[in-house]
Amino acid sequence: MPLFNPARCRADLGDVPAARRQQRHLDPPIFPLANDLRDLREQHRQVRNSRHLQGDSGSLLRALDGFPRRDGHHSNRCGQAVAITLTVQIASRSQTATVNADALSSGTVEGLAMVMVLFDVLTPKQALLFWAVGKELKERGIEVSYVGRRYAQLDWVERALGIELKPLGEFGGGTLEGKLLASTERQRLLAEEVIASRPDVTVSSGSVELCRVSYGLGIRHVLVSDSPHSPVNRIAVPLSDLVATPAFIPLAEWRRWCVRNVRVLRYRALDPVAWMRRLGDLTANGQAPEGDYFLVRPTEHMASYSLGRGLAETLSVVEGLLSLSDARVVVLARYPEDVAELRRLYDPRVEVVAEPRLALPLISRALAVFSGGGTMAQEAALLGVPVFSYYPGELPAVHRFLVRRGLLSVLGDLSRESIGRAVAAAADRRFRRRLAERARRLRESMEDPAVVVAEAIANLAGRR
Template structure:
């Protein structure tokens, strides 16, 4: 076997999808694995990557995550009893990095989430780290990385799929949306780097922005329990999208994006949409970069009351025009991350 790619999140499906296709077109044997996960299952069913689903998401507790990861590692290991991969590619899979080390395979970490605690395990077990150049090298060095193993691309990860997104056009045509709306994205409250933070802020934020009466509010949730909680605590009339769906078409039609998630913030910024990020943790490096360019505004949880004021500024015609021009200029300078990753993996196989 030439390459094993392990996928854990919807973003990683989109990120690695063109890489896998390029490697297979080149004649390499590529195994793609994923886990059962509420946010991931729908996308696996829509993308033609021949993905083998092994194990499941561990939920919101540290115990559950550890138990699920440990069981999954054993199940994955059985796949390589007869034939081990030469290259293992992941975006922070503890199971993939641990198995690659144990089998003597070469693990490549392709990631923009330098803030994730999984890097304490994944980075020391990796041969290469492929990452956006907008992340300072020192942020990877603290996990034990060596400068020579860090290879940086001039891009942001969503660029890998933003030009290819029309493949999934049919998946969002069925949603009936109002003409003027504010799109709210909940934080990934079950992620290991947040663990339960963010939902209270979402409810508080939505209550605040209902003052912007000329706009409808559309909330893109991640989990059923999130959607149920929002229904219980907020007034009727708010549109809640609880089934997993690609965000880009919703972003394009929105007047304003309020995001607690990292990936959707990047997508909105690159599309030139007025964007306010209310991420509950320390601002990641790629978002600090976007904030410096003026493509996003960051509001800490303690200052949510200022959102209507900042929103009014961002929604002015002059501001929207500037944002669109900045985003277009940035996109012209960014390379394709999928092509960058493909070149490195292919070079190690030839």
């Protein structure tokens, strides 16, 4: 791919009165610059490292011969200086800048700063969130790229959202040894990628590999996370320039990881709001089982914060629901181990969804959601669907917030009595109506986290 693609230069006559624009000599001409940029091409083959386009502007001035001159300057017939908009593509980055034609006479074209943001996507939740943030950045003229890892749970979201994840490394599995070896190899691969692409800002939800690489190369890193309880924050937070997090999480939970120079940006929303506001059609038209069913989401038992805990609890929940209700039980599995264990129940009312998929259509039609994780519990609460959490260990801050708002209930234990009370509540129509109204009011009161985070990233990139 050539360093410069054919570019074009056009007059921006926005300041010329509309009546005068109708005159033929004021029609904004288009000038092909493919040949004119030949000299610049040779001068800027190393532009990846320079981050700016600088060079002799004589070739650009030759493209302006169609404009009338006034006192040696390019101007329109009204005597106004003409602004030139130049669009070029350099090292696969597109950037548009507007410069005054008179400024070109100085012999140098400067200021075409190319801004690029790199996201590291490790989970489906991160893919959904960073897809939304990336859309906002692209609307601001910022280039976005995504890297990920070889991980079965990411394949579906890549297809559904139409984003391209460059796989670097793989998932480390459910042991600390496996995670350490996979992380070490990923850090090397990420270092090579970041050195080659030279992003202005990197973003993750706790990628210790990207944090370390960004710090080592002097690149600003933004941590976007609603999980201050995660042990990766011991490394990720001190190496970040900015932590973006829901305002409902107490600052004290982040400050225990922070050093003096880390800023915390708090937005008045929960993370799922970012993709729920952009996936309306997929949610309404997505696949879901027929008839009444309870939806169960197993615990993330291979995560670093819950290694080995949760699968037995999921089996207890499913067995309790089968004994207390005639409805079907749909389990949205995480790993092949989940599928193998759940299929041992041999009950025709149990449907195990082995292929990862968008959960919103399943949630929106469920009688209730029983969640051992975090993201689906938030999605269900925001949709006004009854949700009961059996999260292992201490309840995360966002869950505690939803409990206070009356949108999430915690199963104190997994006894038949506890599960029975949850089933009875889910069948109460008045309870469901109150829940739906609370959820609607909360959703409408929240700002768009993708917009807030994108603005923060753009500002950080602009302060290089």
